[in-house]
Amino acid sequence: MDIASRKTVGKQQPTNAKGSLKRSDRRFAYAILVPAMTAFLIMVAYPFFDAMSMSFFQYTIYDLEPIFIGFDNFVAVLTDPYVLGSWLTTAIFVVGTTLLTMTLGLAWALLMYQDFKGRGVMRTLTLLPWILPSTVSAFVWAWMLNGKYGIVNVMLLGAGFIDSPIQFLSEDIGAMLAVILTRTWISIPLFMSFFLAGLQGMDYQQIEAARIDGAGNLRIVKRLILPHLKPVFLVTGALGMIGNLQQFDIIYALTGGGPVRATSVLSIEVFRQAFENWDLGMASAIGVLWVFTLMPIVIFYLRSLFKED
Amino acid sequence: MADVILKSVIKRFGKTQTIHGIDLSIDSGDFVVFVGPSGCGKSTLLRMIAGLEEVTEGDIYIDGDCVTNTQPSKRGIAMVFQSYALYPHMSVRENMSFGLEVTGESQSFIDERVSEAASVLKLDDYLDRKPRELSGGQRQRVAIGRTIVRKPKVFLFDEPLSNLDAELRVQMRIEISKLHDQLGNTMIYVTHDQVEAMTMADKIVVLREGVVEQVGTPLNLYHNPANKFVAGFIGSPRMNFLPVIVVQSTARMVLVQLPNGQNVELEFDGSEVVEGQKLEFGVRPEHYFTGAGGDIELELEVEVVEKLGGTTFVYGLLSGFNMTAEVDGDAIVSKGSSMVFSFDRNRVHLFLEDGLALSREQLLANATQTTP
Ligand SMILES: Nc1ncnc2c1ncn2[C@@H]1O[C@H](COP(=O)(O)OP(=O)(O)OP(=O)(O)O)[C@@H](O)[C@H]1O
Numbered sequence: 001m002d003i004a005s006r007k008t009v010g011k012q013q014p015t016n017a018k019g020s021l022k023r024s025d026r027r028f029a030y031a032i033l034v035p036a037m038t039a040f041l042i043m044v045a046y047p048f049f050d051a052m053s054m055s056f057f058q059y060t061i062y063d064l065e066p067i068f069i070g071f072d073n074f075v076a077v078l079t080d081p082y083v084l085g086s087w088l089t090t091a092i093f094v095v096g097t098t099l100l101t102m103t104l105g106l107a108w109a110l111l112m113y114q115d116f117k118g119r120g121v122m123r124t125l126t127l128l129p130w131i132l133p134s135t136v137s138a139f140v141w142a143w144m145l146n147g148k149y150g151i152v153n154v155m156l157l158g159a160g161f162i163d164s165p166i167q168f169l170s171e172d173i174g175a176m177l178a179v180i181l182t183r184t185w186i187s188i189p190l191f192m193s194f195f196l197a198g199l200q201g202m203d204y205q206q207i208e209a210a211r212i213d214g215a216g217n218l219r220i221v222k223r224l225i226l227p228h229l230k231p232v233f234l235v236t237g238a239l240g241m242i243g244n245l246q247q248f249d250i251i252y253a254l255t256g257g258g259p260v261r262a263t264s265v266l267s268i269e270v271f272r273q274a275f276e277n278w279d280l281g282m283a284s285a286i287g288v289l290w291v292f293t294l295m296p297i298v299i300f301y302l303r304s305l306f307k308e309d
Numbered sequence: 310m311a312d313v314i315l316k317s318v319i320k321r322f323g324k325t326q327t328i329h330g331i332d333l334s335i336d337s338g339d340f341v342v343f344v345g346p347s348g349c350g351k352s353t354l355l356r357m358i359a360g361l362e363e364v365t366e367g368d369i370y371i372d373g374d375c376v377t378n379t380q381p382s383k384r385g386i387a388m389v390f391q392s393y394a395l396y397p398h399m400s401v402r403e404n405m406s407f408g409l410e411v412t413g414e415s416q417s418f419i420d421e422r423v424s425e426a427a428s429v430l431k432l433d434d435y436l437d438r439k440p441r442e443l444s445g446g447q448r449q450r451v452a453i454g455r456t457i458v459r460k461p462k463v464f465l466f467d468e469p470l471s472n473l474d475a476e477l478r479v480q481m482r483i484e485i486s487k488l489h490d491q492l493g494n495t496m497i498y499v500t501h502d503q504v505e506a507m508t509m510a511d512k513i514v515v516l517r518e519g520v521v522e523q524v525g526t527p528l529n530l531y532h533n534p535a536n537k538f539v540a541g542f543i544g545s546p547r548m549n550f551l552p553v554i555v556v557q558s559t560a561r562m563v564l565v566q567l568p569n570g571q572n573v574e575l576e577f578d579g580s581e582v583v584e585g586q587k588l589e590f591g592v593r594p595e596h597y598f599t600g601a602g603g604d605i606e607l608e609l610e611v612e613v614v615e616k617l618g619g620t621t622f623v624y625g626l627l628s629g630f631n632m633t634a635e636v637d638g639d640a641i642v643s644k645g646s647s648m649v650f651s652f653d654r655n656r657v658h659l660f661l662e663d664g665l666a667l668s669r670e671q672l673l674a675n676a677t678q679t680t681p
């Protein structure tokens with residue numbers, strides 16, 4: 001806006017009244033918004049509403065043309081035990097992953113906040129999962145969780161926690177654990193960065209004052225660090241939920257939504273309806289409900305992002 | 310009440326050494342000020358006493374106990390930080406009671422201590438506010454309040470007033486001094502403001518680059534600086550320095566030549582200096598008079614005149630060397646003119662080239678008379 005106003009000021013006669021200056025400013029502002037708005041309409045809004053409207057049609061591989069059926073798709077979705085089940089699966093995955101990521105991200109950030117030799121190297125290494133392509137991470141974890149040769153089973157067996165290897169990817173709970181673990185592993189760097197940035201924004205003298213007051217680590221975390229990080233928790237919590245609700249690639253690569261439907265979250269369900277059953281009407285009905293699930297979190301996130309203070 | 314003793318204390322951060330073997334003994338109940346330019350190690354030294362910084366070599370004793378490896382909370386100290394370091398999510402009351410809560414005191418005991426401290430610091434009306442709802446001066450008081458509820462043996466302050474405006478600074482300075490009189494505890498106070506040092510201290514420790522330059526009462530440092538650094542650091546405006554050359558010297562007298570060719574005779578022990586040796590000649594601005602009348606007269610080219618009402622600062626040149634004179638408020642001085650200023654011979658300090666002050670028996674005697 002600064003550049004825009006300077007440009008227009010340059011063109012104006014010095015005798016021009018203030019009002020006309022402002023009006024021309026505003027016109028210029030709208031003018032430069034046009035390309036962005038056009039792009040948004042073509043690339044985002046149109047496909048979105050087009051897909052939404054598809055949810056009112058029956059359109060499968062057997063239909064030559066979409067047939068308008070009103071809310072039938074929604075009724076079908078909301079009464080289909082499989083689809084309802086995938087809502088529960090999604091909830092378990094989202095809540096489990098978000099909580100685990102936040103806990104481990106915070107713990108790791110607290111570690112990386114300490115002053116120790118090689119801290120810089122460790123901080124950099126921490127970012128590794130972030131830059132790896134997620135399908136690569138999925139395969140790495142699939143290998144580590146392998147029921148025969150996986151390092152995780154070897155370690156658990158070695159430590160005596162289990163008597164026989166866990167078949168992570170072929171058991172319901174094991175598969176859910178596997179996708180949660182893998183997704184958490186990938187998300188930790190981002191979360192740790194958020195928490196670390198929050199920690200570094202803290203006046204370290206507060207911690208020193210608390211040490212002199214005799215407070216131990218636990219009390220310092222509880223009474224000083226957690227209250228300080230509260231805004232970070234809100235933002236990362238919302239971001240984490242949004243990201244995990246949208247999660248597709250890792251689950252698809254790791255379990256394909258299985259075994260059977262054990263890890264079949266909404267994104268997988270939409271994918272199946274759209275590209276395996278070719279029922280586009282059902283797929284968009286799920287998509288629409290999914291968007292409404294996301295919406296409150298997104299609104300909450302955006303509000304906390306733009307809120308002053 | 311407790312004394313604090315430092316024995317050959319050394320601090321290294323990695324390979325760089327910042328404190329170079331400090332020996333210091335602070336008497337019980339004294340108000341001691343660490344003063345020195347930025348980066349000289351004042352905070353580091355204080356933080357080592359607090360236990361927030363590890364001591365690389367040497368030992369620290371508080372109240373007779375070696376605390377070199379003791380946790381901060383077990384040393385019997387309390388500290389006021391430059392940023393105040395109040396706990397932002399706690400009320401004033403919670404800020405002050407936190408330390409007692411940690412040690413598991415009973416609620417009635419805590420309440421009593423907190424209200425006691427609040428009334429001393431006039432914070433009674435603010436106990437339920439959060440730090441961000443307080444003014445700078447009030448925050449400062451809370452930071453002090455947080456230390457006094459714990460009844461420590463030794464109070465530590467790290468530039469506590471540097472975030473306040475000039476007026477509040479003077480006010481808080483007086484309040485802290487009063488508090489010291491009231492409590493009678495040992496207090497160690499870090500500042501780079503020599504006015505704070507002069508006005509508050511029982512004893513001043515002047516530090517430079519991790520070394521103690523001089524320890525003494527404010528007036529002792531003012532009248533008998535051990536070296537050129539202390540002479541320049543204590544007193545405001547800064548002492549004037551001129552390079553001079555020894556013309557003649559005896560055990561009771563040194564005759565030196567000023568840069569303008571003028572010879573002046575001074576009462577110093579000149580047995581250590583020889584003819585032709587270079588020395589530094591120092592006079593404080595406030596010891597100048599306008600016109601003749603002092604023992605030594607100098608003609609200055611007046612460059613800038615600042616009239617503050619009560620006093621006038623004159624910035625002039627003597628043979629190209631800057632000179633500042635602080636004279637009477639009504640003195641008639643005009644910019645661009647050449648004027649005569651004078652001062653008494655016993656106001657002059659002489660320093661060897663390495664900075665050490667030349668000794669003068671008589672000046673020492675005068676100073677001890679004026680010290681209360
Ligand atoms: N954590 C640290 N790591 C490395 N060097 C440090 C550290 N803390 C202080 N120093 C160095 O030690 C020296 C003394 O620092 P210190 O903070 O004690 O100075 P100071 O006298 O308090 O200065 P100021 O008046 O600016 O507060 C400085 O050169 C500083 O760079």
Ligand SMILES: [Mg+2]
Pocket residue numbers: 351352353468
């Ligand atoms: Mg400091």
